[in-house]
Amino acid sequence: xxxxxxxxxxxxxxxxxxxxxxxxxxxxxxxxxxxxxxxxxxxxxxxxxxxxxxxxxxxxxxxxxxxxxxxxxxxxxxxxxxxxxxxxxxxxxxxxxxxxxxxxxxxxxxxxxxxxxxxxxxxxxxxxxxxxxxxxxxxxxxxxxxxxxxxxxxxxxxxxxxxxxxxxxxxxxxxxxxxxxxxxxxxxxxxxxxxxxxxxxxxxxxxxxxxxxxxxxxxxxxxxxxxxxxxxxxxxxxxxxx
Numbered sequence: 001x002x003x004x005x006x007x008x009x010x011x012x013x014x015x016x017x018x019x020x021x022x023x024x025x026x027x028x029x030x031x032x033x034x035x036x037x038x039x040x041x042x043x044x045x046x047x048x049x050x051x052x053x054x055x056x057x058x059x060x061x062x063x064x065x066x067x068x069x070x071x072x073x074x075x076x077x078x079x080x081x082x083x084x085x086x087x088x089x090x091x092x093x094x095x096x097x098x099x100x101x102x103x104x105x106x107x108x109x110x111x112x113x114x115x116x117x118x119x120x121x122x123x124x125x126x127x128x129x130x131x132x133x134x135x136x137x138x139x140x141x142x143x144x145x146x147x148x149x150x151x152x153x154x155x156x157x158x159x160x161x162x163x164x165x166x167x168x169x170x171x172x173x174x175x176x177x178x179x180x181x182x183x184x185x186x187x188x189x190x191x192x193x194x195x196x197x198x199x200x201x202x203x204x205x206x207x208x209x210x211x212x213x214x215x216x217x218x219x220x221x222x223x224x225x226x227x228x229x230x231x232x233x234x235x236x237x238x239x240x241x242x
Contacts (some may be wrong), residue, residue, distance in 0.1 A: 003172060013225070029053060029083050031106050032116045033062075040195065041122045042092045048102065050116075053081045056108040067099035067120055070178045071240045075102075092123045099123075 033050040036042060052060035061077035073095075076088030087104065099120050107113040 021241065030213070031104065031114065032206075033087070033102060033104050033118045034084070034202065034206060035199075036118065036119055036121050036200050037200060038120050041191075042090075043123075043125050044093060045089050047089055048075070048087045048180050050087050051085075051103060052087060052104060052106050053083055054106050054108055054114070056110065058107045060086050060087070060107065061105045062090070062098050063103045063105070064090065064095075065103070067101055072103065093125050095123060096164050097123050097126050106174065143237050147166045154181070 025045040029051045031051050031053055033048060036046065048062060059077060059079040060082070063072040063074045064075055076091050078088075088101075099122055102118045102121060104116040106112050106116075187198040
């Protein structure tokens with residue numbers, strides 16, 4: 001009897017495992033925007049990436065508005081779910097520079113919807129205009145006009161040495177420009193590192209949410225397994241061993 005009961009539970013566990021393996025939709029990614037992150041600087045056409053899914057999915061819509069306003073304008077949308085892919089492309093050259101909020105709306109078949117936001121992304125398409133450097137104008141050299149030779153009286157003049165002025169150091173324009181380029185490079189490097197740090201924090205946040213979801217699902221599966229086990233044990237004792 002004990003051997004039959006153990007075989008029964010092994011078959012049941014195997015069946016449940018196969019059911020979870022061949023139904024990956026039970027563990028579904030969370031909807032949201034993964035790129036661009038907050039405070040990201042946007043120029044030109046930008047791909048908006050993320051996930052738009054729901055068990056009762058109908059469609060999703062992307063929109064944006066100037067930061068702190070409700071003046072939403074439509075970017076794009078689709079009636080097919082997207083998981084960890086490109087939700088749409090936003091041509092930021094069609095709007096003025098400044099901070100914006102991007103909204104993802106996932107609409108269900110009953111008309112209700114969930115919304116996800118990325119705030120304070122910076123549109124900066126206007127580049128500063130470079131100031132042209134005036135070219136140096138060559139100074140004309142005077143050409144001496146020959147004069148007829150004249151008789152010059154010879155006089156004895158004492159040879160007194162004339163003091164020579166000390167040379168003055170002249171700043172080199174190229175060195176200053178090189179310094180400015182190095183400072184500009186440092187600023188670009190600092191901005192790039194800050195952007196990478198923000199992207200890393202966003203990825204860690206998404207990984208934490210997914211990990212928590214997986215842990216909850218595992219606990220639910222274990223609880224469900226023990227509940228089914230107890231129920232089947234009771235049925236086995238109640239009706240088979242009786």
